[in-house]
Amino acid sequence: MSDTIIKVDDLSKRYFVGHQSKRDPYSALRDVIAREAANFFRKTIDIVRGRQVVQGDEIEEFWALKDVSFEVKQGEVVGIIGRNGAGKSTLLKILSRITEPTTGRVELKGRVASLLEVGTGFHPELTGRENIYLNGAILGMKQSEIRKKFDEIITFAEVERFLDTPVKRYSSGMYVRLAFAVAAHLEPEILLVDEVLAVGDASFQEKCLGKIKHVAAGGRTVLFVSHNMSAVLQLTQRAILLSQGRVEFVGAPSEVVEQYIQGGRIRDATTFDVRTAKRDYEGTDAVRILSLRFDRAIPRFGFLEPIHYIIRIRASRTVDRIRAGMTVFARDGSPLGNGFSREIHGMVAGEERELALTLASIGLAPGSYFCGVSVGAGSHRTSNVDYDVVLNTLFFEVLPEMTTSGTMAEWHQTWGSISFPELAIEPIPTRS
Amino acid sequence: MTESTIIEPGRQERYYWAELRRYHELFLVLARRDLSVRYKQTVIGTMWAWIRPLLTMVVFTIIFGRVAGLPSDGSVPYALMVFAGMLPWTFFSSGLAEASGSLVNNANLISKVYFPRLIVPLATIVVAFVDFLISFFILLGLLVWYQFLPGWQILFLPLFLILAVFASIGPSLWVTALNLRYRDFRYIIPFIVQFGLYVSPVGFSSNVIDEKWRLIYSLNPMVGVIDGFRWCIFGDNSKLHMPGLLASIGVVLFFLWFGIRQFRSMEKGFADLI
Numbered sequence: 001m002s003d004t005i006i007k008v009d010d011l012s013k014r015y016f017v018g019h020q021s022k023r024d025p026y027s028a029l030r031d032v033i034a035r036e037a038a039n040f041f042r043k044t045i046d047i048v049r050g051r052q053v054v055q056g057d058e059i060e061e062f063w064a065l066k067d068v069s070f071e072v073k074q075g076e077v078v079g080i081i082g083r084n085g086a087g088k089s090t091l092l093k094i095l096s097r098i099t100e101p102t103t104g105r106v107e108l109k110g111r112v113a114s115l116l117e118v119g120t121g122f123h124p125e126l127t128g129r130e131n132i133y134l135n136g137a138i139l140g141m142k143q144s145e146i147r148k149k150f151d152e153i154i155t156f157a158e159v160e161r162f163l164d165t166p167v168k169r170y171s172s173g174m175y176v177r178l179a180f181a182v183a184a185h186l187e188p189e190i191l192l193v194d195e196v197l198a199v200g201d202a203s204f205q206e207k208c209l210g211k212i213k214h215v216a217a218g219g220r221t222v223l224f225v226s227h228n229m230s231a232v233l234q235l236t237q238r239a240i241l242l243s244q245g246r247v248e249f250v251g252a253p254s255e256v257v258e259q260y261i262q263g264g265r266i267r268d269a270t271t272f273d274v275r276t277a278k279r280d281y282e283g284t285d286a287v288r289i290l291s292l293r294f295d296r297a298i299p300r301f302g303f304l305e306p307i308h309y310i311i312r313i314r315a316s317r318t319v320d321r322i323r324a325g326m327t328v329f330a331r332d333g334s335p336l337g338n339g340f341s342r343e344i345h346g347m348v349a350g351e352e353r354e355l356a357l358t359l360a361s362i363g364l365a366p367g368s369y370f371c372g373v374s375v376g377a378g379s380h381r382t383s384n385v386d387y388d389v390v391l392n393t394l395f396f397e398v399l400p401e402m403t404t405s406g407t408m409a410e411w412h413q414t415w416g417s418i419s420f421p422e423l424a425i426e427p428i429p430t431r432s
Numbered sequence: 433m434t435e436s437t438i439i440e441p442g443r444q445e446r447y448y449w450a451e452l453r454r455y456h457e458l459f460l461v462l463a464r465r466d467l468s469v470r471y472k473q474t475v476i477g478t479m480w481a482w483i484r485p486l487l488t489m490v491v492f493t494i495i496f497g498r499v500a501g502l503p504s505d506g507s508v509p510y511a512l513m514v515f516a517g518m519l520p521w522t523f524f525s526s527g528l529a530e531a532s533g534s535l536v537n538n539a540n541l542i543s544k545v546y547f548p549r550l551i552v553p554l555a556t557i558v559v560a561f562v563d564f565l566i567s568f569f570i571l572l573g574l575l576v577w578y579q580f581l582p583g584w585q586i587l588f589l590p591l592f593l594i595l596a597v598f599a600s601i602g603p604s605l606w607v608t609a610l611n612l613r614y615r616d617f618r619y620i621i622p623f624i625v626q627f628g629l630y631v632s633p634v635g636f637s638s639n640v641i642d643e644k645w646r647l648i649y650s651l652n653p654m655v656g657v658i659d660g661f662r663w664c665i666f667g668d669n670s671k672l673h674m675p676g677l678l679a680s681i682g683v684v685l686f687f688l689w690f691g692i693r694q695f696r697s698m699e700k701g702f703a704d705l706i
Contacts, residue, residue, distance in 0.1 A: 015704070047614075052613075052701070052704075052705065053613070053614070093703065094439065095439070096545075096546050097437075097439060097546040098542075098543065098544065098545070098546055098703045099700075099701075099703040099704050100439075100441055100442075100700040100701070101439065101440070101441050102441060103441060104440075104441075105438065105439070105440050106438070106439040106440075107436055107437070107438050107439075108436070108437040108438075108439070109436050109437075112437070112546075114544075114545065114546065116544045116545075117540075117544045120540060120541060120544045120545055121540065121541050121545070123465060123469060125469050125472050126465065126468065126469065126472075130465075130468070133461065134461055134465055137457055137458045137461040138458065138461075138541060138545050138547075139545070142457060143457055143461075
């Protein structure tokens with residue numbers, strides 16, 4: 001019977017946000033004085049009352065967390081997911097005792113180590129060796145502990161050659177490897193990890209995931225905040241969905257992730273407004289793309305699900321034919337593939353229209369992608385003309401494949417971005 | 433046996449001082465970091481620790497000793513008296529200046545890692561103390577140069593050293609916590625330090641102060657520290673003014689208590705304000 005190791009009761013955290021009131025371009029001196037005097041009096045009263053002094057004309061209350069409650073048992077690995085601004089990092093900060101809650105209570109049984117950032121406290125002037133001891137001490141390891149694990153840490157980081165050079169000379173990859181190597185050798189009872197896997201190249205991320213898996217397997221309790229659904233599904237046994245500071249859903253990782261993507265459909269679609277955006281490639285501009293949007297608010301697609309999106313275009317000149325084209329890019333910017341639609345009848349000058357486009361399932365692997373979209377005439381097979389090209393748009397995510405038994409298929413980052421159809425295999429009969 | 437940690441708004445760490453002891457290694461690591469970083473960047477770094485007080489001594493001797501014609505303590509050479517006063521003063525002022533910015537400079541730690549925040553300003557005071565020790569050896573050199581042998585009073589020097597440390601810690605903690613919230617202090621501190629240099633008996637001996645002003649003058653905590661220092665080194669040449677000394681000690685202890693109290697009460701909000 002494992003007992004509760006983290007107990008969170010009605011946790012709330014409030015911040016004050018200042019707003020600048022609208023400044024008239026021709027404001028009278030009288031108005032300026034009145035506004036500054038009002039600000040000055042408010043700030044003075046805040047100082048006297050011991051409250052926080054906030055810059056701005058109007059102050060708004062912002063609850064980063066509101067009435068958050070949950071329990072974590074010993075040895076559990078729990079994922080915390082949510083959109084940006086949901087309160088995930090604030091929750092970890094409070095659990096790490098870096099900031100105080102406004103109301104509520106937390107009880108933690110055991111030594112806590114927090115990985116809120118990779119390379120905390122690294123000083124650029126100190127060497128790699130010195131920084132290992134510094135960073136380890138900051139993370140809570142004893143100097144004797146660090147000395148014992150020193151060789152392991154260097155081997156994990158693969159920086160033996162540069163151990164005695166100041167860290168400011170390291171490449172960003174080496175820096176991040178060294179930082180994670182130290183953190184990876186922590187042995188706390190409770191480990192809080194905040195999206196530190198967002199940095200580094202694919203093989204490094206593999207290493208990090210592997211290490212966290214190892215820590216979890218060792219019976220430690222891990223609280224893991226991430227945007228990487230694949231990692232959450234791989235590592236965690238339970239997940240918590242936070243939305244605008246509140247706990248929206250707690251349950252099995254697959255269910256919570258599903259809830260996360262569903263959550264968007266009800267609200268308005270996220271639109272990429274490129275009406276006035278600068279173009280990297282100039283087309284003939286006969287037809288211009290005004291905006292692009294997916295068919296859902298949260299751009300997350302299931303494995304093998306076709307990608308639907310809608311573009312709104314306006315013609316400045318009459319054109320006979322229109323076709324759309326799109327290129328899909330992996331997260332690191334490398335292009336994965338390109339495709340064109342068939343040609344449809346054109347538009348009259350001044351006409352505005354919406355086109356629905358679908359990219360059939362091509363086996364995109366779980367991960368993050370973005371697109372470049374064009375409208376024009378022709379294709380790579382016939383003479384190609386681009387009316388307008390928009391790059392760095394339509395960011396979306398593909399979720400991992402779910403097996404029939406409800407578990408989630410693993411995808412290694414080193415396998416690339418396309419999941420090929422099943423290979424045909426035939427044993428060749430041996431001659432006897 | 434694992435201890436339970438409870439996080440609640442307004443809860444004072446019951447085991448704050450025990451926690452400080454648990455983090456003593458981090459304290460040493462931070463102090464070592466500040467020291468090695470300072471001396472890594474420059475060639476002249478170590479020298480600066482004693483060039484500054486030596487040069488100030490020369491200037492003060494000329495201005496206060498020759499031009500103004502102020503008397504020295506007993507038969508002590510003016511330059512020596514000034515240097516002996518410069519030591520605790522430099523320790524106090526550099527401790528105050530470094531500590532007041534220490535929290536802001538370590539913002540990346542404060543916003544990402546938990547540890548008793550008291551460690552950060554205390555670590556900077558250690559750095560100031562190392563500078564003090566270096567200058568102290570120069571002082572010993574000067575004593576040899578002027579062929580001056582200290583009396584039995586020198587045995588009390590460690591006590592006044594502790595007083596100097598306390599005098600540094602108190603105001604430093606208070607100002608550090610205030611500076612985090614109201615960054616104006618970044619500009620106020622250098623001014624206070626400059627002002628203090630002339631109000632404290634660094635360039636002159638306390639004996640030139642009129643009797644009727646002596647007590648109020650002694651409310652400056654550094655008066656007791658510097659006078660005490662001089663008494664330890666120069667013996668009966670530097671007479672100790674007991675009421676003044678006690679007033680100074682009282683102010684030092686008050687600021688020590690007040691500084692720690694203010695720091696601890698503001699500590700919980702540091703990560704939000706930094």
